[in-house]
Amino acid sequence: MANTVIIGAQWGDEGKGKIVDMLSAQSQVIVRFQGGNNAGHTIKVKGEETILHLIPSGILHEGKVCLIGNGVVLDPTAFLGELDALAARGVDVSPARLGISKKTHLIMPYHKSLDKAREAKRAGQKIGTTGRGIGPCYEDKAARVGLRAGDLSDPELVRRKVSHALQEKNILLQELYKFDALDANTVCEELLALAPRLLPYLCDVEARIHEAVQDGQDVLFEGAQGIHLDIDHGTYPFVTSSNTVAGNAAIGSGIGPKHLNRVIGIVKAYTTRVGSGPFPTELMDDTGSYLQTKGHEFGATTGRPRRCGWLDAVILRETVRLNGLTDIALTKLDVLQNLPVLRICVAYEYEGKRLDYLPQEEGALGRVTPVFEEMPGFEEDICQCSSFDALPATVQAYVKRIEELIGVRASIISVGADRRQTILR
Ligand code: GDP
Numbered sequence: 001m002a003n004t005v006i007i008g009a010q011w012g013d014e015g016k017g018k019i020v021d022m023l024s025a026q027s028q029v030i031v032r033f034q035g036g037n038n039a040g041h042t043i044k045v046k047g048e049e050t051i052l053h054l055i056p057s058g059i060l061h062e063g064k065v066c067l068i069g070n071g072v073v074l075d076p077t078a079f080l081g082e083l084d085a086l087a088a089r090g091v092d093v094s095p096a097r098l099g100i101s102k103k104t105h106l107i108m109p110y111h112k113s114l115d116k117a118r119e120a121k122r123a124g125q126k127i128g129t130t131g132r133g134i135g136p137c138y139e140d141k142a143a144r145v146g147l148r149a150g151d152l153s154d155p156e157l158v159r160r161k162v163s164h165a166l167q168e169k170n171i172l173l174q175e176l177y178k179f180d181a182l183d184a185n186t187v188c189e190e191l192l193a194l195a196p197r198l199l200p201y202l203c204d205v206e207a208r209i210h211e212a213v214q215d216g217q218d219v220l221f222e223g224a225q226g227i228h229l230d231i232d233h234g235t236y237p238f239v240t241s242s243n244t245v246a247g248n249a250a251i252g253s254g255i256g257p258k259h260l261n262r263v264i265g266i267v268k269a270y271t272t273r274v275g276s277g278p279f280p281t282e283l284m285d286d287t288g289s290y291l292q293t294k295g296h297e298f299g300a301t302t303g304r305p306r307r308c309g310w311l312d313a314v315i316l317r318e319t320v321r322l323n324g325l326t327d328i329a330l331t332k333l334d335v336l337q338n339l340p341v342l343r344i345c346v347a348y349e350y351e352g353k354r355l356d357y358l359p360q361e362e363g364a365l366g367r368v369t370p371v372f373e374e375m376p377g378f379e380e381d382i383c384q385c386s387s388f389d390a391l392p393a394t395v396q397a398y399v400k401r402i403e404e405l406i407g408v409r410a411s412i413i414s415v416g417a418d419r420r421q422t423i424l425r
């Protein structure tokens with residue numbers, strides 16, 4: 001199948017978990033390369049739902065190797081919680097098939113406190129983060145003061161780094177944000193108490209991927225979030241703190257970019273967004289509520305309702321360009337059933353001009369007017385369709401129009417949450 005990168009083409013929650021799970025059947029190694037437990041990836045197999053936040057979505061396939069790369073930020077408690085929940089259901093989560101890079105940065109309790117404290121202070125200007133400490137952890141990585149998974153084998157190093165970090169963070173927490181200070185000793189001892197369980201999982205992720213590639217095995221790279229939440233290319237400042245673009249699969253896992261052969265963008269058949277930030281095609285009416293209810297659009301991580309709107313081809317064109325998409329997987333088509341018309345945003349009007357791509361000035365996306373095209377809706381239930389030809393003509397036309405507007409083929413079409421409800425073209 002070739003080494004494949006899976007990315008979210010919009011603002012997250014496109015159905016990456018489902019598609020990664022499905023493609024894991026044909027891959028030997030599955031790698032997370034950025035983000036942390038801000039992600040919530042849902043997999044449904046024979047009616048049973050699993051939501052993964054950190055562990056790669058290949059874990060339900062016996063024998064596949066799942067790796068967490070250096071680009072991820074890992075909350076040790078969240079990781080072990082997820083591990084235990086899977087083990088309790090009989091999933092093999094032994095170090096033989098699950099590994100964490102020693103270079104992976106650790107999310108510390110003060111990162112979570114700072115994330116919440118900053119959001120609380122941003123009254124009226126909130127980013128709407130997941131509160132998982134993602135931003136502050138990446139800040140420490142860039143500031144070169146972070147703790148990395150490999151540090152767990154050196155308690156003295158852990159104590160030194162935590163005490164150094166808290167000298168600064170406690171001033172911020174207490175004096176600026178009026179939050180509780182954290183005790184360095186307690187933070188260290190709580191982390192070091194988890195070390196014996198975490199250490200067996202630490203490995204040389206780059207070496208394992210390199211060996212797999214040399215052996216001719218297929219590696220699947222599982223992106224989190226969505227392209228328009230990318231720290232550089234997203235709707236800054238309403239973004240996450242990592243690069244979500246496909247290129248980061250190389251950096252965040254330690255593989256040369258020449259080994260990435262295929263890049264699949266996961267595209268929801270409409271658009272959703274959690275948290276704040278511009279969203280040109282957002283629907284504040286009954287159609288928006290319809291999509292939210294029928295699509296169960298509530299966050300897999302925080303439970304927050306997701307904002308819903310029409311499909312935006314401008315956003316997608318930008319995604320194609322930023323990632324070099326080779327194909328797309330179009331998900332949740334079934335959710336559009338019973339809408340009398342389907343609308344697609346094909347361009348924006350901005351300051352008297354028609355734009356095919358996003359304006360780049362901060363905040364400008366909040367001032368564009370979407371130009372819509374209308375297509376007929378469909379009433380047929382498509383959840384059981386197993387081939388493209390079995391889809392009603394109106395649905396086929398909708399898919400083809402999307403392909404035309406963005407110049408990329410939909411090689412996978414998803415018509416339901418279950419692993420089997422997938423059409424391969
Ligand atoms: P991710 O973060 O991209 O992995 O997506 P989430 O898991 O957060 O959200 C996608 C939701 O849609 C999950 O509840 C999935 O079970 C569900 N889902 C995925 N594909 C389909 C589909 O084709 N149809 C329907 N109805 N639900 C889907």
Ligand code: IMO
Nearest residue numbers: 012013038039040128129130224225240274275
């Ligand atoms: P998956 O992988 C949707 C959003 C948050 C917020 C912004 C910054 O399931 O698609 P952060 O906690 O990362 O600092 O929050 O990013 N966000 C997501 N939205 N899906 C996700 O992940 C997200 N991860 C972060 O809602 O707007």
Ligand code: MG
Nearest residue numbers: 013040041300
């Ligand atoms: Mg999600």
